[in-house]
Amino acid sequence: MNKEEWIEAxxxxxxxxxxxxxxxxxxxxxxxxxxxxxxxFEDEAEALNIETWELALRFSSKSEDEIQALRLAVHKEAAEALDMDWDEYCELNAVEV
Known part of the structure; x- marks a missing residue:
């Protein structure tokens, strides 16, 4: 599933x-x-200061470990797409590893 499919689900x-x-x-x-x-749904994610797809994961039947792994995978994709150092990306985006 991709981020949009997580949201739709x-x-x-x-x-x-x-x-x-x-x-x-x-x-x-x-x-x-x-x-x-x-x-x-989007407004709630914004109020929680998280991405919409992150809120969607909270409504999935996945375990906390699975959710964390998916969350990190998405952030790693973003860091790679931006050609950013992973540690720098995490610091700038408040991603806790």
Missing amino acids: ALPKYIVTNPTLQEEIQDLSPKDQQDQTRWA
Whole structure:
């Protein structure tokens, strides 16, 4: 799975944890409900000061060790794509190894 697939898989689990949001969007079309859920999910990730895909991992059935390994793998990809030293990347992005 990639980051976007993690997010899509997390949204149905996320909405179940938010009865207030469910009530607010119940009269919207299915597409609008999906959009509102996604935006609320993104807002929650921002409020927690984490990436949306990191919040999605919290809604997965993976163990904490698996989540940490996936999180580090994504950050390593980003560091490589930016051609940054791993230690420097971790320091700048508050990644704890």
